[in-house]
Every structure is written in structure tokens, then in C-alpha cells.
Amino acid sequence: KAGVTQTPRYLIKTRGQQVTLSCSPISGHRSVSWYQQTPGQGLQFLFEYFSETQRNKGNFPGRFSGRQFSNSRSEMNVSTLELGDSALYLCASRPSGSSGYNEQFFGPGTRLTVL
Amino acid sequence: QKEVEQDPGPLSVPEGAIVSLNCTYSNSAFQYFMWYRQYSRKGPELLMYTYSSGNKEDGRFTAQVDKSSKYISLFIRDSQPSDSATYLCAMLPNSGYALNFGKGTSLLVTP
Numbered sequence: 530k531a532g533v534t535q536t537p538r539y540l541i542k543t544r545g546q547q548v549t550l551s552c553s554p555i556s557g558h559r560s561v562s563w564y565q566q567t568p569g570q571g572l573q574f575l576f577e578y579f580s581e582t583q584r585n586k587g588n589f590p591g592r593f594s595g596r597q598f599s600n601s602r603s604e605m606n607v608s609t610l611e612l613g614d615s616a617l618y619l620c621a622s623r624p625s626g627s628s629g630y631n632e633q634f635f636g637p638g639t640r641l642t643v644l
Numbered sequence: 645q646k647e648v649e650q651d652p653g654p655l656s657v658p659e660g661a662i663v664s665l666n667c668t669y670s671n672s673a674f675q676y677f678m679w680y681r682q683y684s685r686k687g688p689e690l691l692m693y694t695y696s697s698g699n700k701e702d703g704r705f706t707a708q709v710d711k712s713s714k715y716i717s718l719f720i721r722d723s724q725p726s727d728s729a730t731y732l733c734a735m736l737p738n739s740g741y742a743l744n745f746g747k748g749t750s751l752l753v754t755p
Contacts, residue, residue: 571746621687630740632693636687
């Protein structure tokens with residue numbers, strides 16, 4: 530079974546621009562969560578989508594948004610980029626019907642650099 | 645103060661050594677305890693998880709949870725150079741949805 534895939538793998542943007550990142554979960558997984566990983570803060574939860582609906586949200590500003598499509602693929606968008614948005618953005622999918630969020634499988638991430 | 649603390653290392657050991665990686669936490673509501681391994685330029689890979697207290701073994705890896713001390717450990721026996729990576733602990737309360745991660749410990753196993 531193919532793992533979680535994320536595109537693009539690397540992005541370079543300038544301050545003020547916006548960016549869209551894509552995530553395709555493992556086949557059959559309907560839950561997709563997004564995390565931001567930085568050296569200073571580690572991994573922090575952004576939001577989770579399930580069946581095209583945002584189910585949970587972390588403590589990030591409204592510039593960070595996302596959506597999920599009927600095939601469970603998810604996108605996240607960051608508008609008005611700031612230097613501090615430079616990070617590795619990871620998505621994780623979870624098996625449908627699993628007992629909880631303890632079994633999440635991560636993709637390779639998108640490395641975003643904001644200049 | 646973060647809810648989950650983890651020594652960043654780096655930790656350098658010779659091949660074949662037993663490695664001990666640890667995390668402490670402050671939230672007594674945490675019930676699920678996970679260990680992830682992250683190679684450079686890759687996403688975290690789930691190694692194993694434990695529910696509540698106790699030990700769990702999977703091959704060369706053993707996870708221990710001591711809820712009374714709010715302390716968890718991952719032991720790697722017969723360490724190999726391929727074990728060189730960053731190891732992240734993560735925790736969840738019952739009904740939680742957002743993984744609470746430590747910042748990771750960088751491990752280097754030298755031949």
C-alpha cells in the first residue's frame with residue numbers, strides 16, 4: 530500500500546505571498562491532520578479534516594487554512610507568508626475506524642522556505 | 645513550559661550498544677504514548693505505541709511507561725548504524741486528537 534504523499538517537497542516563497550500544499554492520504558484513510566515542524570517549537574498541530582469537514586483546529590492564525598476533497602486528498606493554504614512560516618509541513622493520515630489518534634502515519638513533508 | 649520534554653542530544657553510541665531515550669511530561673491526562681523515528685529529510689515513522697502504564701516490546705525496541713513518575717523510555721538493543729535518526733515521543737489524552745510531541749533526540753550509532 531502506498532504511503533502518504535505530499536507535494537511539492539520543497540518550496541521557496543517570499544514574504545507576503547501565499548502557498549498551497551497538497552497531501553494524499555493512504556488509500557482508505559479518511560482523516561488527514563496537518564502539523565508544522567520547526568527547530569524551535571517542534572511539531573505543532575494545525576488542523577484535522579475528516580470527510581471533507583474540518584474537525585479540529587490548533588492554535589494557529591487564520592492565515593492558515595485547509596480543505597479536503599471527496600477523495601480524501603487535502604490541501605493547506607498559508608496566505609500573507611511571514612518569515613516565521615518557514616518550516617516542514619507534515620500531513621498524517623489515520624485509518625478509518627481505528628481506536629484513536631494514536632495511529633497516525635506521516636508523509637515526507639513539504640519544506641517551505643520564506644525569504 | 646512545554647507539556648512534553650525531551651533531551652535533544654545528540655546522543656552518540658557505538659554499534660551494538662543499548663540505547664535509552666527518554667521523555668518526561670506534565671499532563672497527567674496523557675494515556676497514549678508513541679515513539680516516532682524521523683530520518684533526515686523524511687517524515688516521522690511510527691515505531692510503537694503504548695496505552696497507559698507498562699512495557700511493550702517489538703523486536704529490538706522496548707517502550708516503557710511510568711505514569712507515576714510521568715516518564716517514558718524507549719530502549720534499543722543491539723543498536724545499528726541504520727538506527728541513526730531523530731526519535732520523537734508523542735502523547736495523547738483519551739479522546740485527544742492532536743499529538744503532543746517532544747522536540748526529539750538525535751541519535752548517532754557509529755560503526
